[in-house]
Amino acid sequence: MESESKTQNGDLSIYIHWPFCKSKCPYCDFMSISKNSSEEFDEVEILLLKDLETSLQELDVSSIRTIFFGGGTPSLMNAKTISKILNFITKNYKTNSNIEISLEANPATFSKEKLKEIKEVGVNRLSLGIQSFQDKDLKFLGRIYNSEQALKAAEMVTNIFSNYSFDFIYGYQSQSIDDLKNNLLMAVNFGCPHISCYQLTFEEGTPFFRLLQNGKIRQLTEAQEIEFFRYIQDFLERFSFNRYEISNYALKNFESKHNLAYWRYQNYLGVGPSAHSRLVFNNQKYELKKFSDIDKWKSSLYRNLSTYEYRNILMDYEQLEEIFVMGLRLSEGISIKSLKSRFSNDILDPILKRIDLLSKENLFKKSESQIKLSENGMLKQDSVVEFLFN
Numbered sequence: 271m272e273s274e275s276k277t278q279n280g281d282l283s284i285y286i287h288w289p290f291c292k293s294k295c296p297y298c299d300f301m302s303i304s305k306n307s308s309e310e311f312d313e314v315e316i317l318l319l320k321d322l323e324t325s326l327q328e329l330d331v332s333s334i335r336t337i338f339f340g341g342g343t344p345s346l347m348n349a350k351t352i353s354k355i356l357n358f359i360t361k362n363y364k365t366n367s368n369i370e371i372s373l374e375a376n377p378a379t380f381s382k383e384k385l386k387e388i389k390e391v392g393v394n395r396l397s398l399g400i401q402s403f404q405d406k407d408l409k410f411l412g413r414i415y416n417s418e419q420a421l422k423a424a425e426m427v428t429n430i431f432s433n434y435s436f437d438f439i440y441g442y443q444s445q446s447i448d449d450l451k452n453n454l455l456m457a458v459n460f461g462c463p464h465i466s467c468y469q470l471t472f473e474e475g476t477p478f479f480r481l482l483q484n485g486k487i488r489q490l491t492e493a494q495e496i497e498f499f500r501y502i503q504d505f506l507e508r509f510s511f512n513r514y515e516i517s518n519y520a521l522k523n524f525e526s527k528h529n530l531a532y533w534r535y536q537n538y539l540g541v542g543p544s545a546h547s548r549l550v551f552n553n554q555k556y557e558l559k560k561f562s563d564i565d566k567w568k569s570s571l572y573r574n575l576s577t578y579e580y581r582n583i584l585m586d587y588e589q590l591e592e593i594f595v596m597g598l599r600l601s602e603g604i605s606i607k608s609l610k611s612r613f614s615n616d617i618l619d620p621i622l623k624r625i626d627l628l629s630k631e632n633l634f635k636k637s638e639s640q641i642k643l644s645e646n647g648m649l650k651q652d653s654v655v656e657f658l659f660n
């Protein structure tokens with residue numbers, strides 16, 4: 271892109287996608303390959319750095335707000351790779367004084383020493399994908415570790431990091447409310463300051479999706495979904511956790527700043543195969559996605575071609591819809607003032623009228639300044655957004 275088309279992206283969040291896992295979990299549709307070869311890791315290290323450098327060159331950025339290593343399984347990355355990426359960013363860009371640098375970790379992919387190295391090179395928040403502390407659940411979810419290893423990993427993380435999250439998957443027929451309670455209690459007893467509870471979803475193309483279609487596993491009923499959702503909230507609220515997003519709970523000041531950037535519709539750059547971005551060029555907001563096919567991503571970098579699979583301008587109406595899809599997930603909701611400063615009345619008024627209609631049905635809580643879903647509305651978020659924008 272020419273220099274005159276550079277546009278201010280303000281504070282930027284950066285997502286780095288590490289595309290390897292030890293093995294593929296049967297419910298997962300993220301881009302990841304089961305590989306563990308040092309040659310491949312070294313090659314991807316060089317290419318990630320190149321992708322990062324060339325992608326950032328296009329942007330005029332005032333400072334870096336957050337960095338997130340996701341994947342895949344970024345706890346498989348060599349600490350030197352993480353260090354090189356962070357050094358590149360901090361040497362060439364201004365970073366916020368309280369920058370959050372997160373890394374997702376899978377139990378059984380790190381030792382105490384490795385975890386210490388990860389911290390020493392600059393990672394200051396760890397997101398541990400435990401999923402469950404119970405053997406039967408881990409087996410069902412196709413995880414590569416048992417409850418003993420999950421416990422050991424949790425202990426290591428709590429001893430080394432002060433800012434961390436335990437991530438759980440819930441909501442399958444073999445899991446009872448008591449099983450869920452034991453997981454949450456374990457996290458609370460560890461003193462964990464942030465807990466994510468994601469309901470199991472059945473994504474097309476995954477082995478779990480096929481099992482669901484063949485009737486080998488069943489989804490929760492709507493009533494069960496509500497029961498689990500309410501149970502998590504009531505349980506964690508008793509321990510001072512605030513549900514700041516549909517699936518995320520935090521003690522005060524431990525919210526994930528990086529994920530808040532997505533939900534608040536701030537600009538972010540995604541680097542690595544399949545990574546998404548929302549960026550501004552020439553005063554226009556774009557949705558961008560890197561090649562999901564790792565060979566295409568690699569060859570475009572070797573040939574100095576664009577690494578983007580697509581790069582589309584988002585029209586005002588599309589941006590408004592994205593703001594609602596993301597912002598209604600948050601308990602804080604969406605600021606009416608910022609909507610009014612960004613969108614014309616022609617676009618905004620019909621949506622606000624529909625919100626008034628839904629408020630009468632108790633799905634929204636609208637104040638002078640914010641639009642938020644009620645608890646009832648949170649449980650029906652997808653159909654609410656569909657009603658607003660169709």
Ligand code: SF4
Nearest residue numbers: 291294295298341342
């Ligand atoms: S470890 Fe995570 S990214 Fe890798 S396959 Fe399992 S769920 Fe997907």
